[in-house]
Amino acid sequence: MTVANGLDDRIESSEEMRVAIGTYKPVTEDFLRFASQLGVLDVLVTPHRHEGFESALPLGTAWSADELDGLRRRANDAGLRLYGVEKLPIPLYEILLNDGDRQAQLDVITETIRNMGAAGIRVLGYSGHPPDGAVRTIREYPVRGDAKASAFDIDDIETVSRSEIQRDITEAEMWDRYEEFLEKVIPVAEEAGVKLGVHPSDPPVEELFGIPLLFRNAESFERALEIRPSDNHGLKLCLGCWSEMGEDIPEVIRRFGDEIVYVHFRDVVGTVPRFHETFVDDADGNFDEYEVMRALDEVGFTGVMTPDHVPLMEGETDWEFGSTLGRSYTVGYLKGMCKSFR
Numbered sequence: 001m002t003v004a005n006g007l008d009d010r011i012e013s014s015e016e017m018r019v020a021i022g023t024y025k026p027v028t029e030d031f032l033r034f035a036s037q038l039g040v041l042d043v044l045v046t047p048h049r050h051e052g053f054e055s056a057l058p059l060g061t062a063w064s065a066d067e068l069d070g071l072r073r074r075a076n077d078a079g080l081r082l083y084g085v086e087k088l089p090i091p092l093y094e095i096l097l098n099d100g101d102r103q104a105q106l107d108v109i110t111e112t113i114r115n116m117g118a119a120g121i122r123v124l125g126y127s128g129h130p131p132d133g134a135v136r137t138i139r140e141y142p143v144r145g146d147a148k149a150s151a152f153d154i155d156d157i158e159t160v161s162r163s164e165i166q167r168d169i170t171e172a173e174m175w176d177r178y179e180e181f182l183e184k185v186i187p188v189a190e191e192a193g194v195k196l197g198v199h200p201s202d203p204p205v206e207e208l209f210g211i212p213l214l215f216r217n218a219e220s221f222e223r224a225l226e227i228r229p230s231d232n233h234g235l236k237l238c239l240g241c242w243s244e245m246g247e248d249i250p251e252v253i254r255r256f257g258d259e260i261v262y263v264h265f266r267d268v269v270g271t272v273p274r275f276h277e278t279f280v281d282d283a284d285g286n287f288d289e290y291e292v293m294r295a296l297d298e299v300g301f302t303g304v305m306t307p308d309h310v311p312l313m314e315g316e317t318d319w320e321f322g323s324t325l326g327r328s329y330t331v332g333y334l335k336g337m338c339k340s341f342r
Contacts, residue, residue, distance in 0.1 A: 017296055017341065019334045020083055020262075020304035021327060023056055024048045027071055032078035034324070038331050042083035042304050043075055048133065059089055062111040068119035083304055084123025084262070085116065086236075093130045096177045097167060097211070106181065110188045117192025123261060124189070125236040127199040128215035134202035134309070135160060141276040147311035147326075151276035152203045152244075171212035175223075178214060182228045189232040197236030197261035198224055203272050204245045217245060218255065225259060238264040240308055243286040246271035250287075250295035257299040264308035265289075265334055277309050280330050290337060297341045305334055 021035050022044035035043050045056040057063055063085075075082040089112050095105045116124060129135070137159055138151035189196050198221070201213035214220055221235060237260045242252050253260065267285035268275040278285055296305075310326030 015302040017293075017301050017338060018042065018304055019331050019338060020044055020306045021331055022046050022086060022306050024050065025053050026056055027074060029078075032075065032080060035080055036078055038328060039335065040080070040331065042081050044084050044086050044304075044306060045071065045082070046086040047089065048087065050133075057085065057089070059091075060108075061089060062108045063089060063115060065115040065118040068115055068121055072119055072121055082121055084121060084125065086125040088112070088124070088126045092126050092128060092178075092181070093211070095181060096174055097130075097169065102177070102180070106184045109181075109185055113185060113188045113194050114192050116194050122193060123195050123197065125197045125199055125261070127236075128201040128213060129199075130201075130208055130211045130213065135208060138276070140312075143276070143278050143311050144282065145314075147279070147313050149277040149311040150309060152272070152274060154205065154273035157208070167210045169211065171207075171214070174212050174214055178224070179227050182224075182233070186228050186230050186233055190230060194232065195261055196233045198233070199236040199264075200238050200241035200245075202238070202241050202244070203275075204241055205272050218247065218252065221256070234259040234261040236261055236264065238266075238308060239287070239292060240264060240266035240268055240277065243268050244272050244275050246286075249292050253292065253295040253299055253301075260296075260299070260301055260303065262303040263296065263301070263305040265292075265305045265330070266308040266310065277311065279311055279326075280307075280333055289333075293334075293337050293341065305338075307331060307334075 019040055020042035021038060021040050023031050024046045027045060047055045047057040047059055049055065049059060072082045088109055090105050090108055095102055098105060113124060135152065136150040137153050137156035140148040141151040143149045198215060201215045204216035205213060206216065207213060215224065225233065235256055239249055242249055265280060266277065267280060267282065267287055267289065268277050269284050269286065270276060280289055307327045307330035310330055313325040316323045316325055
């Protein structure tokens with residue numbers, strides 16, 4: 001199994017702030033052509049449970065080195081690099097909430113990390129969601145031109161069915177279990193040459209369904225990074241989540257600097273306990289997107305920025321966090337801003 005080729009080496013030798021595109025669905029030849037047509041060099045895969053389509057990678061078991069290497073090779077054959085995988089094969093909160101044998105689940109994660117290293121895939125994200133997806137109370141909030149976006153209103157949380165994960169667990173217990181997780185996986189990531197990135201809880205509220213949400217403010221991220229400091233553990237910086245917190249995004253970027261692994265570039269209108277998602281260039285959004293990119297440039301960020309949730313535009317129906325049209329628009333907008341810093 002070859003772990004790198006000339007394409008990977010060429011990209012890595014000229015690292016700079018740039019735009020990538022990801023997929024929740026299996027990596028098809030159509031997707032790779034689409035990414036090439038957008039003019040990006042990097043793609044990400046985002047395994048995800050969602051009714052109506054197959055996940056980009058299967059969930060519940062370790063991904064094999066051959067499986068991962070096959071994905072990397074297919075991306076390379078299309079003139080692209082598989083930059084990273086955005087989620088774990090077993091979601092973090094599924095592990096933290098397991099009162100039984102968590103060791104078996106941790107073994108799945110460490111085996112996956114070793115296999116990613118062997119396949120030459122260097123970035124693995126993970127999310128602080130209960131259990132593994134952003135919680136929204138509205139799926140068709142009207143934004144510009146009557147595009148549809150997701151929204152959250154704490155007063156409407158009863159409309160969200162999560163009875164199967166209702167729990168009675170303390171935040172201290174959750175932090176203890178998270179520390180156990182890091183102590184197991186970070187040494188393996190260091191050995192394998194894989195960088196882990198932690199994503200905020202979405203929405204970043206204190207608790208949902210009786211479950212404490214750990215990654216909801218700057219102090220919680222500092223705590224997460226200080227449990228076991230490592231160059232192989234940093235932030236999967238979701239600008240939308242930090243915007244939901246009401247944070248000054250350029251200051252967040254300056255605060256964490258080198259600890260930013262890669263960026264989800266999106267914005268919202270409003271902050272917790274109620275907000276809605278929107279287009280990246282919406283004048284009503286919480287932050288100035290150009291000033292955010294300027295801050296990333298100032299701290300020397302050299303990773304990728306990728307569209308995250310986008311509004312669902314005319315002609316699209318496949319899922320509530322947007323699809324091809326919204327992502328294409330966002331990629332082009334971000335590429336244009338990127339060019340101004342070169």
